[in-house]
Amino acid sequence: MNVLVLLSGILFMLMAIIGGKKGIRSFIALFLNFGVIVVLLFFMNDPTLNPVILTLIACVFISCINLFYINEVNWTTKTAFYATIVTTIVLVIFISFITNSAMIQGFGEEETEEMGMFSFYIGLDFVKIAVSVIIMSTIGAITDAAIAIASPMREMHIHHPRIERKELFYFGLSIGRDILGTSTNTLFFAFFGGYLALLIWFKDLSYTFGEIFNSKVFSSELITICCAAIGVTLVIPVTAWITAYFLTRKKTDIIS
Template sequence: MNVLFVLAALLLGLMLAVGGETGLFSFLGMFLNVIVFLGMCYFLYQHANVYLTAFISCVLIACINFFFVNGWNQRTQSAFIGTLIVMVVVCLIVPYIVNKAYIQGFAAEETEELGHFTMLIDVNFSQLSLAVILVGMMGAVTDSALAVASAMTEVKEHHPTISQNELLSSGLRMGRDILGTTINTLFFAFFGSQLALIIWFKDLHYSFGQLLNSQLLVAELLTMLLTGMFAVLILPFTAWICAKRYTID
C-alpha cells in the first residue's frame, strides 16, 4: 500500500510539473471517473436499466474529461458533441453485433473458476456487454476528439480568415496523423493486458479453429476492434463539427 501512495504522489508531482493547474485537474478528474464507474456498478447491482445507466455514466465521464479538466470552451464543447454522436451510434449498432457474435455471459473456460458461485445472476448479459464496450471506449474516444479539436483551435487562432473547407481538410489531416498511434495504443494495450490469457490458451493446446471460436478471446477482440472503430469514427465527426462551429460568421 505504501508503494501505491508513493507512486500516486510521484504521478501527481509529474502532472503538476508538466501540466500545472491542468495537471492537477487531470489528476482529480481521474478519481472522479473512478467514482462515476463505481456508481455505475452500484446502480447496475440495484437492477437499474443497463442502457440508461451506462449512457449517463459515460456522459458524466465525458463531462469530467472535457469540462472539469479542460474548462468550458469551444474546443471542449465540439469534442463533447462529437463524443455524444459516437455514443449514440454505439448504442444503436453494438447490441446487434453482440447478439450476433454470442459473446454475452461467461465463457466455458471460466466455469471452473465460478463453480462455487451461484449462477442465478439477475442481469441481462447482452445489455451488460454494451455497457462494457461503451465504458471501455471512452478513454480512446475522448482523447482522439480533444486532440483534433485542440489542433483545429490552434489553426483557427493562427489563421482567423481560413475557410470552412480548408479548416475541415486541416482537421482531417490531423486526424490521419494520430490515427496510427491511436490504433497501436489500443492494440498493444489489448495484448499487454491479455498476455496471461494468450499463454493460457497455449497451455490448453487449442487448435486455430478452437481459438477463433473461443468466446473469451472473441469477446476481448471484439471489444478492441469496436473501440478502435469508434476511436477512428470520432476523428471526422469532430473535425466536421469544429469546422462548422469555428467558421460561423
C-alpha cells in the same frame, strides 16, 4: 497499500511538475472518474434499470470530467464533447447489433470453472452488460481523439480566421489520419498486454488458432478492441465537421 500510495504520490508529483494546474486537475479527474464508475456499478445492481442507459449517462459525466474539468469550458472542449456524444450514441447502436449477433455476453468456459461456486441467476441481462462493458472501454479513447482533433483546429482558426469551413474540415481530417494509427495500435497492445497470461495459458493447453479465435474470452475482447477502433475512427470526421461548423459559424455571427 504502501506501494499504491507511493506510486500515486510519484504520479501526482510528475503530473504536477510537467502538467502544472492541468496536471493536478488530471490527477483529481482519475478519482472523479473512478467515483462515476462506482456509482454506475451500484445502480447496475437494480434489475429495473437499463444498464446501457446508465452507461450512457456515466459516459456523459466522464466526458464532462475529462473535457470540461481538465481543460475548462471553451469552444474546443464543447465541440469535442458534442462529437463524443454523437459518436457514442452511434456506436451504442452498432455495438448492440454486434453483441446480439456474436453472442459474446456472459462467461466463457475458461472462466466458469473458477466461478462455478457462484450463482449466475442474478436477474441482469448479460447482453446489455456486454454492451455497457464495450462502451466503457471505448469512451476514453473517443474523448482523447476528439480533443486531439478539436484543439489544433481551433489553433488553426485563430491564426487563420478567414479559413473556409471545407478547408478547416479537411485540416481536421489530416490530423485525425496522423493519430489514427497510434490510437488503434494503443488499443491493440493494451489488449495483448492485459491478456498475455491468457494467451500463454492457451499455448500451454495446446489450443489451435481456430480454438483461440473462437473462444468466448478471446473473441469478446477482440470485438471490444475492434469496436473501440471503430469509435476512434468514426469520431475523427464527426469532430472535424462539428468543430469546423461551430468555428466558422462563430465567425459568421461575429461578422454579421
